[in-house]
Amino acid sequence: EVQLVESGGGLVQPGGSLRLSCAASGFTLSSYDMSWVRQAPGKGLEWVSYISGSTGATWYADAVKGRFTISRDSAKNSLYLQMNSLRDEDTAVFYCARGYFSVWGQGTTVTVSS
Amino acid sequence: DVVLTQSPLFLPVTLGQPASISCRSSQGLVYSDGKTHLNWFHQRPGQSPRHLISEVSNRDSGVPDRISGSGSGTDFTLKISRVEAEDVGVYYCMQGSHWPWTFGQGTKVEIK
Numbered sequence: 001e002v003q004l005v006e007s008g009g010g011l012v013q014p015g016g017s018l019r020l021s022c023a024a025s026g027f028t029l030s031s032y033d034m035s036w037v038r039q040a041p042g043k044g045l046e047w048v049s050y051i052s053g054s055t056g057a058t059w060y061a062d063a064v065k066g067r068f069t070i071s072r073d074s075a076k077n078s079l080y081l082q083m084n085s086l087r088d089e090d091t092a093v094f095y096c097a098r099g100y101f102s103v104w105g106q107g108t109t110v111t112v113s114s
Numbered sequence: 115d116v117v118l119t120q121s122p123l124f125l126p127v128t129l130g131q132p133a134s135i136s137c138r139s140s141q142g143l144v145y146s147d148g149k150t151h152l153n154w155f156h157q158r159p160g161q162s163p164r165h166l167i168s169e170v171s172n173r174d175s176g177v178p179d180r181i182s183g184s185g186s187g188t189d190f191t192l193k194i195s196r197v198e199a200e201d202v203g204v205y206y207c208m209q210g211s212h213w214p215w216t217f218g219q220g221t222k223v224e225i226k
Contacts, residue, residue: 045206047215061214104162
């Protein structure tokens with residue numbers, strides 16, 4: 001069964017860091033484009049970052065550029081989002097998604113608060 | 115950045131009746147590959163989003179044919195021919211033609 005499971009969310013103070021993980025099963029993650037999408041409490045969806053399956057090229061939303069880094073580990077069949085210099089407005093549920101969003105994880109919650 | 119404007123933002127519907135959601139883009143969405151990367155998603159309360167439609171009108175596997183997408187240029191529409199109870203939730207359009215990718219604000223569909 002094709003599945004994505006996010007982890008790594010939690011409570012962090014402003015200015016802090018977190019690393020989110022997205023473990024894939026049922027397929028080879030590095031063969032697919034992958035994205036992170038977030039959703040602030042009671043708000044809509046916001047695309048965050050993308051990594052190309054073929055080239056490894058990465059793209060970021062302006063709101064996170066320079067603070068977040070997307071990466072993957074083929075050996076662990078996992079996707080990551082390193083988040084630094086976190087701000088209150090980064091509080092959200094973070095989802096990983098495969099390809100052109102055909103498969104989504106259940107999300108992991110990040111809360112940035114002092 | 116490309117701004118996607120959905121309307122209406124709230125759509126009360128009657129079971130069995132049609133529903134339509136508009137998504138207008140601030141610029142054309144034809145990508146260099148000649149395709150228009152306009153997608154639609156559905157999110158039920160407490161659930162992860164589900165991808166419904168890619169490239170304006172291509173339904174994902176398992177999406178009922180009463181749900182359809184259309185449009186071109188900067189104007190796109192999602193239509194539900196006969197609303198069922200499972201259709202409640204929030205619908206989002208999303209463009210993947212220009213970086214950064216962007217979503218519309220969402221349209222909340224509820225049963226009257």
